[in-house]
Amino acid sequence: MNNMEIILYTLLSLSGLGIILALILYVVAQRFKVVEDPRIDEIDELLPGANCGGCGYPGCRGFAEALVQADSLDDFYCPVGGNETMKAAASILGKEVAEKEKQVAVVRCQGSPEHRKKTSEYDGPQSCILESKTYSGDSDCPYACLGLGDCVEACDFDAIHMNPETHLPEVIEANCTACNACVEVCPHDIIELRNAGKKSRRIYVSCVNEDKGGPAKKACDVACIGCGKCVKVCAFDAITLENNLAYIDYEKCKLCRKCVDECPTNAIVEVNFPPKKKKTEKKPPPDKKETEKKSQPKDNTNQASENEQEQQNSNSDETKA
Amino acid sequence: MLKTFPKGGVHPEENKLSAGNGIKKMPLPKQVIVPVSQHIGAPAQAVVKRGDKVKTGTLIAKAGGFVSSNAHSPVSGKVKKIDNMMDAAGFKKPCIIIDTEEDEWEEGIDTSNDLIKDINATSDEIRNKIADAGIVGLGGATFPTHVKLSIPDGKSIDHIIINGAECEPYLTSDHRVMLEKGHQILIGTQLLMKATGVSKAIIGIENNKRDAIEFLTNIAKEYDGIHIQPLKVQYPQGGEKQLIKALLNREVPSGGLPLDIGCVVQNVGTTVAVYEAVQKNKPLIERVVCVTGKSVKEPCNLVARIGTPLSELIEEVGGLPEDTGKVISGGPMMGKAVSTTDIPVTKGTSGITIFNKIESKRGVATNCIRCARCLSVCPVGLEPYHLKNISENEDWEMLEQEHVMDCIECGSCSYTCPANVPLLDYVRLGKANVSQIIRSRKK
Amino acid sequence: MNTNKLIVSQSPHVSDKNSVQKIMYTVLIALIPAFLVSVYFFGLDAIRVQVIAIASCILVEWAIQKFLIKGNNTIPDGSAILTGVLLAFNVPSNLPWWIIVIGAIVAIGIGKMSFGGLGKNPFNPALVGRVFMLISFPVQMTSWPKVQVLNFAMTDAETGATPLAIMKEGISNGEPVSQIMNSMPTSYADWLTGEMGGSLGEISALALIIGGIYLVWKKVITIHTPLAIFGSIALFTGILYLIDPQSFADPAFHLLTGGVMLGAIYMATDMVTSPMVPKGMWIYGIGIGVITVLIRVWGAYPEGVSFAILIMNAFVPLINRSMKPKLFGEKKKEK
Structure with a gap:
């Protein structure tokens, strides 16, 4: 009987304490709620999480916040994640991002x-x-x-x-x-x-x-x-x-x-x-030079095509070698 | 009780090896390398070009602003080239290189040894002559003297303080100047007093130079308002702020200047240069350099033209010893170790200290044991160990809050550290970064 | 031309002759009188405890440095030896060897090396070891052999209580202090010279003070911390004594017995774990004094110096941050 009482009181007091604290926490959480853009979390998850500061912001989360607030993503780049990460982030934000070369x-x-x-x-x-x-x-x-x-x-x-x-x-x-x-x-x-x-x-x-x-x-x-x-x-x-x-x-x-x-x-x-x-x-270098010369005018107009072109060049280079 | 500053300070072995040797004149160097900028402040602009003929005392670089200083040719000859050369600070800076032909002085310069006691110049004239002669603080800080003497409106000063403390170990150039050019110092002091309109001057001399104290006290009776004050031997008493505290018990406010408490401090060597500039029209083209070191054959004090390579001065005292490990431009506490002896003597070169290999090696740094010695010797009341930690963590803002800019880089903390922690290295790094931040904030 | 390469470094290019090693060995020299006293009263046992403590401290530090940290050998700096000596000074002479070894492992391993070695430990390593032993092996750590002058036979000596333990026991039994003092086997003069039960090094106040004066003269310690501790203990117990001399012992009793001397002069002044500026040292010392008396008079243990020092060690970083040396030319407040 005595033991039962002890157990009962313990249970009651502890659960009571738990409920009271939970209530306090709930009230506080509601009262001081920080409304945050859910996209920040999404982008933060995409980022490498290395917090290296290579982007110029204090850590990955800082970068994510800056991305969400920015109007244009042109000045932003995560060197660690690279183009893929930036593209993914841009798609979350519904914006365009220019590709940068590694x-x-x-x-x-x-x-x-x-x-x-x-x-x-x-x-x-x-x-x-x-x-x-x-x-x-x-x-x-x-x-x-x-x-x-x-x-x-x-x-x-x-x-x-x-x-x-x-x-x-x-x-x-x-x-x-x-x-x-x-x-x-x-x-x-x-x-x-x-x-x-x-x-x-x-x-x-x-x-x-x-x-x-x-x-x-x-x-x-x-x-x-x-x-x-x-x-x-x-x-x-x-x-x-x-x-x-x-x-x-x-x-x-x-x-x-x-x-x-x-x-x-x-x-x-x-x-x-x-x-x-x-x-x-x-021989190969002069050859390469010629082909590249041809591709030169295109370079200025379209970067992507230049990349393709160059790839072909180097491929042909190798086949020759 | 001899006066001294109350807080901190150390007393390194004095080793004033060359104190008994008189000042000798160096032969003319074959070639001089005159750095365009030998002072603190805006760099000067070279006004000669390759192939120009110059005489001794010809202006070769003009001050590039108010806080700047002229440079004059120390020899007569032909400008060979203007090129980047290594200076004592260890960085390449533009220098004017002149091939010596002879020693023909510019007109109007009195090269005789006659003492001219009468002061005819007005205070403005004195200031202008000092500025024209390119005089900077010869104690080593090389701050342009005419700037110090220009009292801004609203400030007034009541004391000229002449720094004869020479608290650096080894160096004796100021000591010898005081013994051999006492009258010039006192006349120079009077010129400074007239330039600033002050009636009182104090010459502070550390008590390890008794002969200089006695000699100057004797002849100072002939001059009005100059008082000689012996001081207890304590490093860094030659620091402006410490010297004022020791002599007048006034504290320069943190971040302030001696001007704020009514003082102007000048080195004894500077007063001689002032005397020569005003009374004899002679620009600052030579200075006394103390060449010393335990393994040096005959440590002595040499009068060398600005721009003479250090190697020639070292040859003069018997050549670089076999076991040399370090050549320091300046004294062992604040001097800069140089990487080559080809660098020239500049206006700020007060001495050359030569260390052998054993003396040169720094102790191996171990963990800080928080013995608080660095705190107790810091004359400024900083916490060097703490500053070092912050500097290592690159927290520049906190470093600024901890008053890092008040550090006078005297080196007492590194000197005393039992764990051989290079405290000052890190504090300097911190100072450089903080001052950069402060500068960018002002813009 | 000299073909040697010149060495370049930043100024200053000279340094004074001090070193960490010198500081440590100076403290060791200062501990010699107390060591001799311990040998005089406890015989070969004192040497046995010393040797085990020092050897195990050195071994533990060497092993950790070599196999865990993989750094340079730090034994020559002398700090491990010092920790060993202080550890030995803080235990009874008849302590079994394996407890001393455990104490050394805790002192060096947990108290010092786990924080990164000498200079990084927030707590005095010897005291960490001592308190660990005291809590883990209360019986062995509090059975004090009776002193026997120059007894070099390694026999099991009789054990007896320390004056502090006798006092605590007596007061808790409701006896008046004067009666306890009369029944005490030793007197003030004995406490001064060291003829009382206690740990190896704490018994002779005189020998410890001689070493302390040597340390102050050599400028290894400053006088602030010991003075603050002595002063605050004397003041606090003095007030209590004046209130009721029959339930509180007098200040001299508190100062001379137990580990106050050893703690105040050698343990509290440990450079690594004590404040930097005099102002901070005063606060730190007063804190130690007050906590010591609190534990002695109202606490469960008869002795509280070790705990007091460790507690105040924890405050040292705070004290260091809030107590700054006066800055040269600091702007004075407008009056």
């Missing part, structure tokens, strides 16, 4: 110790930003990679690693989401986002040295010396020379690789091209 981070410095002699020794916290506040770097090139790996730490996707031999960061393309984190963190602005290009083939000037040719070459064997040879050889006006530094516009570059051969210091780098087999293989 981008990837490239490291524009080849100054490994064998090319670029160290002239001093930095002693301090192992962080590029702190070294860059101390002085211009431990070699004669004041623009070069400091090699302390701030970019590696900034990357949320395990897409950039230091190569222990070259002391330079290397991007793992498959992981790179072009979130811009490494670009922002690099104090010497060495990392750049470039269009991944067809078949992930890219050509770029792997140097950011703006010194005149003499000092640049003296500081580093593979520096861009601003000779302008590449500018002359480029048939597409894709290369510009400013402050003694060549730059290849990835929108204009047709991947003909002429500049790569022309560069006297090997500062221009090609990525993911099939290896050249010396003399016999010299």
